[in-house]
Amino acid sequence: MTDLATPPQETVAPPTAVRGGSAGSAWLKWLARRLGLAILTLWLCSVLVFFATAALGDPVRAILGKDFAASPERAAALAAQLKLDQPVIVRYFDWLGSLLTGNLGTSIANGLPVSELVGDRIINSAVLVLASAIVMIPVAFGLAMISANYRGKRTDGVIQVVMITLAGLPEFVVGILLVALFSTTVFHVLPAVTIAGGGAPPWSNPASMILPVLTLVIVVTPYVSRIVRSSLLEVLDSDYVELARLKGVPERIVMRKHALLNAIVPGIQVIALQLAWLAGGVLFVEYVFSYPGIGASLVDSVRNSDFPMVQVLAMVIAAVYVGINLVADVLSILFTPRARTAISS
């Protein structure tokens, strides 16, 4: 999605010249167009992912490394498994076809089906990201509201200094500091890594989820909170808020009803950006906490030149990006009356 960097209002530019038809059908058309774009984006991703991984150089040589010369049988078997005798275009459509029908292929590293290897890990990563989002969103908005409320005062200053400091810390530093504080050096109250025996998912021991979630929350909150704060301030300075104040509306209500709702749209966009980043950037956190997610698998698969795994994981991450942005765009429209009416008028 190349339109991430542009201001939200422009990304949701309403379709022009929607004449005739009811508001509902206009909505459907808009949604269909957005979906179409999302699918087009994903298709482009699939082309890039496939050609970047499978079609450049000789994959068999990359996979076997120093064994390439030593074991021609293995090389031949691999070439057969990767269907290297067929033209690249045929291989691409084969791959795309099986991907669409849910056949994710077989891992080269250990011969197990990719779906079996990544299924649990995708869910684990998704839970980690979602749990972080659920904690992060209210915290970020709350801090932004307090800051905006005390603009220029000491409370605001302290919050901003802390936010900027935290925003400057890389996620693995935050993770290591939290572990030292709560698990190993100062207190011994929380598990340091997210490991669970018996095939139980990580959240079966909720305590072991606390530090990874906290790390992500600390890493992401400053960005969201600062954007929301500045949109809040912009709104609070606007004429209609001034008017509301002059009418005698209490500051509490001004903040909640007039300012917050208008600051939500940029908030949604920055949250979407951060969540999409988390889908791939969760990697460091998964490393530090030995969290059984997709991050470690992706690194490992790249190291093993395990193309089927890399392709599936790259597509999953791409799909998350596209999906989250699509949802964010829809929500932005719903929260922007002008855009909403432009579509359905």
Place this chain on the structure above:
Amino acid sequence: MAAGVAGLTGLAGCGTVPPKPDQSAPQLRGGSYSHGSTGGGLKDTLEPYFPVTNPDIARCLQLYEPLLRWNAEYKIEPSVAESVMPNRDNTQWLVRLRDGVEFHHGKTLTPADVMFSLAKVTDPKKPGSGGTELAKFLDLKNSKIVNQNTIVLQLSAPYAVLDQLLAEYTVGILPTDFDVSHPVGTGPFAYRRFVPGQLSEFDRFANYWDGPAFLDELIIYDFADDAAKVNALLAGQVQSIDNLPSYVVNTIDQQGASPLISDTGAWVPFTMRVDVAPFSDVRVRQALRLIVDRQQMIDQALNGFGILGNDLYSPFDPVFASDLPQRVQDIDQAKSLLAQAGQSDLDVELVTSTAVGAGAVESANLFVEQARQAGVAVQLTKADANVFYGDRYLSWNFAQDFWNTRNYVPQVATSSVKGATYNETHFDDPQFTALIDQAKREPDETKRNQLLHDAQKIEYDTGGFIIWGFKRQLDAYSNLVQGLQPHRYLPCSNFGFKRASFVTPPT
């Protein structure tokens, strides 16, 4: 998970760090034990003959057992075989199996299982890593099962140290109905569950022939990250870890864990190709050996956790030529040798890589410094792992590599004769090869030792390795457990969790 929680409450309950365990205290039964193993990934496997990653090796040691095994002193001792004895000319070996050894699925060990396993590990189509050398002379067709616990192994050529090959963990004995999806062996722990790149779980094998384990269950976790591994140990989520980073040895000591430090015969040599200039001149090779300040390399590249090397490998082998004078840095002598060789302005490229392992890049950097004192310019090239071990691996002119503990004859076979799998130095000395061949056939131990000593003298005088030291293995265990002892072979007491137990009764 049970262990993690138990360990945590144990730590959280008291607040202060637990004292060092009393290793002589009587050991208690029970408990779920977790070990954090370094590395591992989607290549993880339970294949007994093709362990790839470090956790794979840890798993092999729990499940499968070879006929013989290495003890903590790196001496051979009986395992599922009571004895393995050669005839007079080392062409036939008599294997006596122990009575009443049971596999995890209840079957009793028979000679047929041994024959099946040896055939599998030496399968010419797919020889296991422990079977490549064996396959060269083991003649299974003419080997015979004599009775219900005796086998005669026939060799196609004399081999005086067959027992050393049969003691490797990569030659474990499997039952004839072996199926890797439900792997079965005779080891102290039985397979329960395996998730590649994540963990493997084992249950105590109650009928283990050598006294069952104290622990009820064992979980081996993969750790991609060193910090996560150490944190898991300090937080009580795992009871031991292998390959402790040397910079935390002192800090973990104050946080409720103990380092486990073992001498090993593992080495990270510089490899000079003896067949290309300038290293084809023996004076150049000897000069570079004299340039090295070995103690400085141990102190700085291994953080002090090393033993001095003398350009010879296999320090634990009884035949190790420890009488040859210890080589020390001698810049004047090095300069004079280089001048004689007409190489006073020597300028060479040294290829290193982080993929070689701990101490490699560090020692290469030190070598650059030390060589400068003798007027030798060394250009250091740091190659990526897939480049270093790529197409040009084994043909770098001047590089590094890593080797684990091995005895002399098997090491020579893999590194120092023509046709050896990893002959990085391209060493091919006819006199040396003749001595080794003669020694493999020689039944008399004194004469054989003399031959092998002479062979080592040749390597000491003309070889292509610069062996500056041997690594000490660093592992660590929680003070809540006892029983792990230093071991000269594999990490973490040879992954000997069979001997580990909890200090306080598990709740």
